[in-house]
Structure formats: C-alpha cells, structure tokens
Amino acid sequence: MSELQRMIQARNWMKTNENFLETWHAHVGYDLNLFDRFESPASVEDTASRFNLSSELLQRWVDVGVEVGHLKETGRGKFKANKKMIKYASKASSESVGILLSEMMELHIPTLLKYPELLESDERLTYLSEKFSEIVAETSTFLEKAAVSPILKWVKKEKPDAIIDLGCGYCGYLSSIHRKHPKTELIGVELSPEVVEKAREKVSSHIDIREGDIIDFLESYDGKADMIMAHNLLYYFKPEDRAGLFHRFARVLSKQGSVTIICPLVKAKHGAAFTAAFNTFMTAHSNLYPLPSPDSIKKDAKEAGFRVAGMKPLIREGGWYLITLKKKK
Numbered sequence: 001m002s003e004l005q006r007m008i009q010a011r012n013w014m015k016t017n018e019n020f021l022e023t024w025h026a027h028v029g030y031d032l033n034l035f036d037r038f039e040s041p042a043s044v045e046d047t048a049s050r051f052n053l054s055s056e057l058l059q060r061w062v063d064v065g066v067e068v069g070h071l072k073e074t075g076r077g078k079f080k081a082n083k084k085m086i087k088y089a090s091k092a093s094s095e096s097v098g099i100l101l102s103e104m105m106e107l108h109i110p111t112l113l114k115y116p117e118l119l120e121s122d123e124r125l126t127y128l129s130e131k132f133s134e135i136v137a138e139t140s141t142f143l144e145k146a147a148v149s150p151i152l153k154w155v156k157k158e159k160p161d162a163i164i165d166l167g168c169g170y171c172g173y174l175s176s177i178h179r180k181h182p183k184t185e186l187i188g189v190e191l192s193p194e195v196v197e198k199a200r201e202k203v204s205s206h207i208d209i210r211e212g213d214i215i216d217f218l219e220s221y222d223g224k225a226d227m228i229m230a231h232n233l234l235y236y237f238k239p240e241d242r243a244g245l246f247h248r249f250a251r252v253l254s255k256q257g258s259v260t261i262i263c264p265l266v267k268a269k270h271g272a273a274f275t276a277a278f279n280t281f282m283t284a285h286s287n288l289y290p291l292p293s294p295d296s297i298k299k300d301a302k303e304a305g306f307r308v309a310g311m312k313p314l315i316r317e318g319g320w321y322l323i324t325l326k327k328k329k
C-alpha cells in the first residue's frame with residue numbers, strides 16, 4: 001500500500017509540473033521567434049536549415065508544442081503554429097505578452113532555483129538592473145492597463161498642476177495623463193539609461209524625463225509638485241527607509257499634495273499566494289526588499305505627515321493595490 005501511495009505522490013508531482021512545460025515551450029518559442037517560423041506550414045528539417053538551428057532539438061520542441069497545443073501537424077511532415085501563439089508569443093506582434101515569459105524564465109525561475117544554495121549560505125544574489133530593467137519596465141506596462149483608469153480618476157478629482165512619476169519606466173501613466181490633461185506639467189524620473197532612451201522615443205516631448213536616482217532628484221528638486229506617483233517602486237527601498245522616502249515626497253509636494261502608490265502588498269486581503277512568492281524573489285536579492293503591508297504603509301505615511309485616503313486592490317489574485325495618500329492639513 002505504501003508503495004502505491006508513493007507512486008501516486010510521484011505522479012501528482014509529475015502532473016503538477018505539466019503546466020511548466022507549456023511555459024517552457026512558449027518561452028523558447030518567444031526567445032527564438034519560433035512561432036513565426038511556423039506561421040505557415042513548414043517542416044522541421046527546412047526550418048532548422050533556414051534558421052541555422054539543431055534539427056534534432058527543434059524536432060523535440062515541435063513534439064512538445066504539438067502535445068501542449070501550441071503547434072499542430074498539417075500533414076506531409078509539416079507543422080503550423082497556433083494563431084494565439086503567433087499573436088501573443090511572437091516578438092513581432094504588437095499584442096505579444098512574451099516579455100512576461102522572459103521575466104519569469106530568465107529572472108524569477110533562476111532565482112528560485114538558487115534557493116537551496118542561498119538558504120545554506122545566507123548569501124543573496126544581486127539584482128542586475130542593467131540586465132533586466134528593460135524587461136521589467138515593459139512587463140510593468142501590463143499592469144498599467146488595469147491601473148490607468150483609477151489613476152486618471154484620481155487626477156481628475158485632485159486636479160494637480162504638476163505631477164512627478166518616480167521610477168517612471170516607459171512613462172505610460174504620464175502619457176495617458178498628458179492625453180487627457182495636456183496643460184499639466186509632467187516630470188518622470190528614471191535610473192536606467194536604456195529605459196530613459198526608449199521612453200524618450202516613445203513619449204511626447206511635453207514630458208520632461210530626468211535620468212537619475214529618485215533620492216538625488218527629490219533632494220535637489222526646488223519646484224513644487226501637486227502629485228507624486230510611486231508605482232511598482234517601493235521594493236527598491238529598504239522597509240526602514242520608506243518613511244524617509246515619504247518625508248522626501250512631502251517636502252516637494254504642495255499643501256494639497258497627494259501620492260499614488262502601486263505595489264503588491266503582503267498581509268492584505270487579496271493575493272497572498274502571489275505576494276508570498278514575490279517576496280521570496282525580493283528577499284533572495286541583496287538590492288531588492290520585502291513588500292510593504294497595509295499596516296507598514298499606514299505607519300510610514302503617518303510618520304511623514306500623510307493620511308491614507310484609499311487602499312484598493314487593482315489585481316486581486318496578484319495582491320496589487322493602489323494606495324492614495326494625502327498630505328495632512
């Protein structure tokens with residue numbers, strides 16, 4: 001009986017892992033543009049020789065693709081990619097979400113696989129922002145779709161004349177605000193030169209993008225802003241430094257000033273599984289920090305002279321919240 005139980009346990013793990021195969025397959029396909037290579041029916045031999053790939057390994061990838069439904073055999077030894085994979089997992093497609101596969105498979109999974117080593121040595125990895133900042137800035141734009149509407153509502157209600165987006169990435173939020181409020185003064189601050197360069201290509205020249213560190217910017221800025229955005233940013237700052245960060249926000253904000261924070265929250269009502277995993281990833285790095293909780297945000301905000309005006313989930317299963325702070329009168 002116990003042998004049978006063991007066999008069932010082993011089988012359960014195999015089964016659980018089946019989903020991973022789909023992700024792996026999609027990732028390889030995205031990375032090497034393989035779904036595009038099979039947009040029209042093609043044989044493995046021809047495709048391998050045209051694109052200089054190992055035909056044996058390509059055959060194996062195709063075999064998996066057929067099994068997980070990413071490809072289908074069209075007869076005469078030819079294969080064709082599923083339309084959905086061409087649309088969503090191809091670099092050329094404007095609707096591609098493949099970059100998320102890159103982030104998961106090149107950043108998150110390798111970190112999690114290092115866990116035994118890290119646990120035993122109590123060492124941490126270094127998050128290589130120069131390697132990943134473009135991927136991360138781009139994957140953040142998926143969340144933007146859910147978050148932009150409440151941000152625009154907040155802007156409509158608060159009517160800020162000047163807004164600063166800290167860690168602005170590709171300036172998606174500022175661009176949306178600019179379209180609705182072309183007279184509002186908009187400043188984005190971004191550390192990564194590669195991200196800044198791309199952002200400048202993407203956005204209106206009305207948005208003033210400053211390359212540099214947030215703290216340096218906040219300490220040297222001598223104007224006043226009415227709203228600060230800190231979206232997907234807090235985990236770059238140590239928990240014990242966040243109240244100080246909020247103090248710096250308060251210094252550059254006008255009397256009626258407000259802050260919008262977007263961040264996954266631990267110990268919140270929604271998304272505990274996701275935020276626990278996200279926290280694991282953060283803690284494995286020496287230069288990334290644990291996620292805040294609703295209580296820690298309230299405490300840090302209060303200490304810096306803000307009150308929490310709202311804390312609403314944006315993506316429940318991911319534990320992502322929009323938190324709005326107002327300067328206390």
Ligand SMILES: C[S@@+](CC[C@H](N)C(=O)[O-])C[C@H]1O[C@@H](n2cnc3c(N)ncnc32)[C@H](O)[C@@H]1O
Nearest residue numbers: 137140167168169190191192213214231232236
């Ligand atoms: C996760 S992305 C989020 C981008 C954007 N705020 C959004 O929510 O879509 C965080 C961005 O903050 C930038 N960043 C991190 N630490 C920074 C710092 N100390 N100063 C300026 N930018 C920083 C990163 O380079 C990255 O582009």
